[in-house]
Amino acid sequence: MTKTISLVISEAAxxxxxxxxxxxxxxxxxxxxxxxxxxxxxxxxxxxxxxxLSSKLEFAWKRGRPDLVHFALIEALSTPLFFNNxxxxxxxxxxxxxxxxxxxxxxxxxxxxxxGLMIDLFKKYHIREGKNATLLKLQNNVSLDSxxxxxxxxxxxxxxxxxxxxxxxxxxxxxxxxxxxxQCAFIIGxxxxxxxxxxxxxxxDYFYSIGNYSLEAHVVIARILYECxxxxxxx
Amino acid sequence: MTKTISLVISEAAxxxxxxxxxxxxxxxxxxxxxxxxxxxxxxxxxxxxxxxLSSKLEFAWKRGRPDLVHFALIEALSTPLFFNNxxxxxxxxxxxxxxxxxxxxxxxxxxxxxxGLMIDLFKKYHIREGKNATLLKLQNNVSLDSxxxxxxxxxxxxxxxxxxxxxxxxxxxxxxxxxxxxQCAFIIGxxxxxxxxxxxxxxxDYFYSIGNYSLEAHVVIARILYECxxxxxxx
Numbered sequence: 001m002t003k004t005i006s007l008v009i010s011e012a013a014x015x016x017x018x019x020x021x022x023x024x025x026x027x028x029x030x031x032x033x034x035x036x037x038x039x040x041x042x043x044x045x046x047x048x049x050x051x052x053l054s055s056k057l058e059f060a061w062k063r064g065r066p067d068l069v070h071f072a073l074i075e076a077l078s079t080p081l082f083f084n085n086x087x088x089x090x091x092x093x094x095x096x097x098x099x100x101x102x103x104x105x106x107x108x109x110x111x112x113x114x115x116g117l118m119i120d121l122f123k124k125y126h127i128r129e130g131k132n133a134t135l136l137k138l139q140n141n142v143s144l145d146s147x148x149x150x151x152x153x154x155x156x157x158x159x160x161x162x163x164x165x166x167x168x169x170x171x172x173x174x175x176x177x178x179x180x181x182x183q184c185a186f187i188i189g190x191x192x193x194x195x196x197x198x199x200x201x202x203x204x205d206y207f208y209s210i211g212n213y214s215l216e217a218h219v220v221i222a223r224i225l226y227e228c229x230x231x232x233x234x235x
Numbered sequence: 236m237t238k239t240i241s242l243v244i245s246e247a248a249x250x251x252x253x254x255x256x257x258x259x260x261x262x263x264x265x266x267x268x269x270x271x272x273x274x275x276x277x278x279x280x281x282x283x284x285x286x287x288l289s290s291k292l293e294f295a296w297k298r299g300r301p302d303l304v305h306f307a308l309i310e311a312l313s314t315p316l317f318f319n320n321x322x323x324x325x326x327x328x329x330x331x332x333x334x335x336x337x338x339x340x341x342x343x344x345x346x347x348x349x350x351g352l353m354i355d356l357f358k359k360y361h362i363r364e365g366k367n368a369t370l371l372k373l374q375n376n377v378s379l380d381s382x383x384x385x386x387x388x389x390x391x392x393x394x395x396x397x398x399x400x401x402x403x404x405x406x407x408x409x410x411x412x413x414x415x416x417x418q419c420a421f422i423i424g425x426x427x428x429x430x431x432x433x434x435x436x437x438x439x440d441y442f443y444s445i446g447n448y449s450l451e452a453h454v455v456i457a458r459i460l461y462e463c464x465x466x467x468x469x470x
Binding site: 033044046065067068071074075078079080083109110111112113169170211212213215216218219222223226230235 | 303310345446454457470
């Protein structure tokens with residue numbers, strides 16, 4: 001079986017400090033503590049809330065949550081589906097950057113180490129293990145549309161959102177995934193609040209909500225991938 | 236329905252700096268960065284590896300991973316089962332301390348905030364919301380045995396470990412949980428490597444392994460609780 005299921009953590013709240021808040025004290029202080037230049041560090045609402053407010057950053061409510069992206073990645077990369085090379089994972093950020101996750105990546109569980117790795121990636125664009133294997137790659141100016149239609153080219157695109165059609169992970173996966181056909185791309189939001197843009201919605205062939213609560217991305221990922229493993233008999 | 240399912244994150248790698256490494260440079264430097272006294276901060280292998288090695292800390296391979304406890308808690312506390320007050324969560328640490336999780340706790344997703352909350356808990360032993368509601372409580376000298384037999388008093392204790400009987404979350408939950416009877420305590424290890432002590436194993440009525448891989452605690456938690464929600468029709 002080839003690696004055919006794709007997970008795209010979309011409109012993800014992972015980015016470097018935007019240039020217009022680079023001089024804000026909350027940013028310069030935080031950079032100093034990390035021993036980095038302000039231009040290198042990740043936008044993080046935990047530290048840069050004041051800067052984000054005062055600069056009236058566009059779509060501020062969806063931005064600056066690298067911790068959510070960390071959880072979503074940890075969840076996906078801890079599954080037997082990923083260990084068996086049946087899952088390809090991408091992060092498509094709110095500023096149209098794409099992070100490609102290599103199959104050998106052991107994502108750091110410690111947040112400061114993850115943060116350090118992302119800072120390194122945003123600087124070097126390519127993190128290798130030894131001479132050949134790619135652990136992480138970053139590209140600028142790749143829209144979600146292009147990632148899906150030019151790179152992943154799945155048979156079906158399935159989005160998850162509170163505004164989708166009510167269903168269950170079990171029903172969704174048994175409807176769309178089988179051992180003979182599992183070339184699906186799952187689109188899951190990597191932001192703290194708000195909804196997908198109309199553009200993201202338009203890219204989805206199906207759009208589902210699972211359960212009555214607004215679930216965290218990592219919970220949706222855990223449930224969907226677990227149901228995929230059942231259908232594909234991954235152990 | 237009363238809150239009848241219990242999850243105990245056991246032998247958890249969450250503790251304050253042990254007194255015999257309090258003067259080690261890796262500890263004092265880290266405490267300074269956090270703006271805390273060395274005696275107040277959490278043991279964390281990411282920072283205190285050298286101190287843990289040089290002091291020959293007992294069971295060092297199982298200790299100093301508050302990040303794993305953070306993930307396990309985030310996973311459990313993000314489920315509709317918890318939102319519906321059907322799940323009680325406990326952390327039973329490797330040094331016989333117990334953290335009781337209140338039903339209104341919104342656990343910080345940002346690791347530095349979680350770390351700050353835990354440091355506060357280890358200092359004050361009780362974190363309240365307003366005047367009454369308990370968010371977190373800490374007790375010293377409570378063994379896992381006493382937590383289970385004197386506090387939780389479940390009908391069944393079900394442990395999860397690589398060395399258990401091979402099964403699936405679906406089979407385990409449909410065997411042991413029903414709408415009429417769900418007073419189970421699940422025991423899941425909150426440590427990075429190694430196995431449960433003989434004492435923990437003895438407390439389990441059933442002992443299962445799910446899948447062929449050594450799964451992270453948060454993955455086991457996600458799958459078990461999701462299957463509980465199915466059996467209990469929680470949405």
